[in-house]
Amino acid sequence: MANPKTKPAGVLPASWYSTPAIYELERRAIFAKHWLLITHELRLAAAGAYAKFTVAGYHFFIVRDKQGELNAFLNVCRHRAFPVVLRDEGVANILACKYHGWSYGLTGKLAKAPRFDTVDGFDKSDYGLFPIHLRVDRRGFVWVTLDAAQEPEVKWEEFFDSVDTQGRLQAFDMKNYRYDHSWDMDGEYNWKTLIDNYNECYHCSVAHPGIAKVTNLESYDVKTTNGFIEHYAESKGEPADAAGNVAPTFLFPNASITMTDRYFYIMRVVPVSESRVSMQYEVYRHADCTDQDFEDLDKFFKQVEAEDKYLCTNAQKNLNAGGYVTGPLHPHREKGVLHFKSLIKRLLVEHGNQEKILGREITPVNRSPDNTDIVEEELFCKDVCSRAGEDYAW
Ligand code: FES
Numbered sequence: 001m002a003n004p005k006t007k008p009a010g011v012l013p014a015s016w017y018s019t020p021a022i023y024e025l026e027r028r029a030i031f032a033k034h035w036l037l038i039t040h041e042l043r044l045a046a047a048g049a050y051a052k053f054t055v056a057g058y059h060f061f062i063v064r065d066k067q068g069e070l071n072a073f074l075n076v077c078r079h080r081a082f083p084v085v086l087r088d089e090g091v092a093n094i095l096a097c098k099y100h101g102w103s104y105g106l107t108g109k110l111a112k113a114p115r116f117d118t119v120d121g122f123d124k125s126d127y128g129l130f131p132i133h134l135r136v137d138r139r140g141f142v143w144v145t146l147d148a149a150q151e152p153e154v155k156w157e158e159f160f161d162s163v164d165t166q167g168r169l170q171a172f173d174m175k176n177y178r179y180d181h182s183w184d185m186d187g188e189y190n191w192k193t194l195i196d197n198y199n200e201c202y203h204c205s206v207a208h209p210g211i212a213k214v215t216n217l218e219s220y221d222v223k224t225t226n227g228f229i230e231h232y233a234e235s236k237g238e239p240a241d242a243a244g245n246v247a248p249t250f251l252f253p254n255a256s257i258t259m260t261d262r263y264f265y266i267m268r269v270v271p272v273s274e275s276r277v278s279m280q281y282e283v284y285r286h287a288d289c290t291d292q293d294f295e296d297l298d299k300f301f302k303q304v305e306a307e308d309k310y311l312c313t314n315a316q317k318n319l320n321a322g323g324y325v326t327g328p329l330h331p332h333r334e335k336g337v338l339h340f341k342s343l344i345k346r347l348l349v350e351h352g353n354q355e356k357i358l359g360r361e362i363t364p365v366n367r368s369p370d371n372t373d374i375v376e377e378e379l380f381c382k383d384v385c386s387r388a389g390e391d392y393a394w
C-alpha cells in the first residue's frame with residue numbers, strides 16, 4: 001500500500017470556493033489590503049481621463065490630473081455616499097456628484113458643496129475624496145491598494161519586486177502600444193476557480209485546441225516568485241503566429257498581463273460573491289499591428305477565455321454540490337496552482353488569526369469616523385450584531 005506521506009498535495013478544499021464567510025474574509029484580508037494590478041497608464045493618457053473600477057464590492061476610480069499625475073479615489077461622495085463617477089470611462093474637468101451637486105477637483109479636493117458655506121463647523125478641506133495609494137511600475141502598469149493607512153501594511157516590493165524588470169519583457173516597448181477596448185464576461189464560479197485554471201496549462205492539450213496547435217505544451221512551464229507567476233510558453237515555431245509567442249504573467253491576487261509583440265491584454269478576475277465573478281479585459285494594440293492580425297489575435301484570446309469559462313462553470317457546480325472535497329495537484333504541471341494556494345492559505349490564516357486576537361473584524365479599507373456620535377452609533381450596531389446569533393426563547 002502506498003505510504004500516505006508520499007501523496008501529492010491537494011488543491012484547497014471545495015468549501016474555500018463556496019463559503020460566503022471565506023469570501024468575506026478574502027475581501028478584508030486580500031482585496032482591501034493587498035496591491036492590485038488595475039490598468040495601464042496608456043488608458044489614461046489625457047488630463048482629466050478617468051476610469052472606474054470595482055473589486056470585490058469596493059468601488060474606486062483613477063483619474064489623471066492637470067499636472068499629469070494619476071490619482072485614485074474611492075468612488076464615493078463624502079456627503080451621502082453616492083458614486084462620484086458613473087460612466088466606465090471618460091474625460092472630465094471636474095467631478096460632480098449627481099445627488100446634491102457637490103463637486104471635486106481632479107486631485108480630489110472638494111470644490112463646491114452647495115448651501116454648506118453657512119453651516120457652522122463645516123470646512124471643505126475636511127471632505128476631499130478618500131484617496132487610495134497608487135503606484136505606476138517601470139512598465140507603466142497601474143496598481144492600487146485600498147488599505148486606508150498612511151503607510152500601507154503590505155509593501156508592493158515584498159510581492160512584486162522585479163515583476164517589471166523581467167528580462168523577457170524588454171522586447172516589448174510599451175510606448176508603441178495604444179489602449180484599444182475593454183470587454184467583460186460574467187461567470188458563475190468562485191474567482192479562485194479561474195485563477196487556478198489560469199495558472200496551469202495541464203488542461204491545454206485537452207481543452208484548448210487553439211493553444212495546443214501553436215504552443216509546445218511539453219515545455220510549458222511557470223516560474224513562481226512571491227506575488228507573481230511567469231508563464232513560459234514556447235511557440236511551435238511559426239514566427240507569423242504571434243499567439244504562439246506570448247509572455248503571460250499572473251499577478252496575485254487576481255490579474256494577469258499577456259504580452260505579445262502586436263497586442264497585449266490585462267485580465268482582472270473580479271469577485272462579485274463567493275460564487276460569481278466578472279472577468280474584465282483591457283486590450284491594447286501595437287502601432288504595427290495590422291487590422292487582420294488584431295482581429296485574429298482578438299478572436300484567438302476570446303476563444304481561449306470562453307473555453308476556460310466553460311471549464312470553470314462546470315467544475316464549480318461540483319465544488320458547490322458537496323461530495324468532492326479536494327484532489328491531487330501535479331507537483332510540476334500544477335506548480336502555479338500550488339503557489340497560489342500557499343499564498344491564499346497563508347494570508348487568510350494570518351488575517352483570521354489577527355482578527356481572533358483582537359476579537360473583531362479588521363477591514364483595512366475602512367476610514368475611521370471623525371465624529372463622536374458616529375463612534376457611539378457604530379458600537380450600538382456592533383452590539384446588535386453580536387446579539388443577532390443568540391437564540392431568543394420567548
Ligand atoms: S451624495 Fe453627493 S452631493 Fe450628496
Ligand SMILES: [Fe+2]
Nearest residue numbers: 197198208308
Ligand atoms: Fe485555459
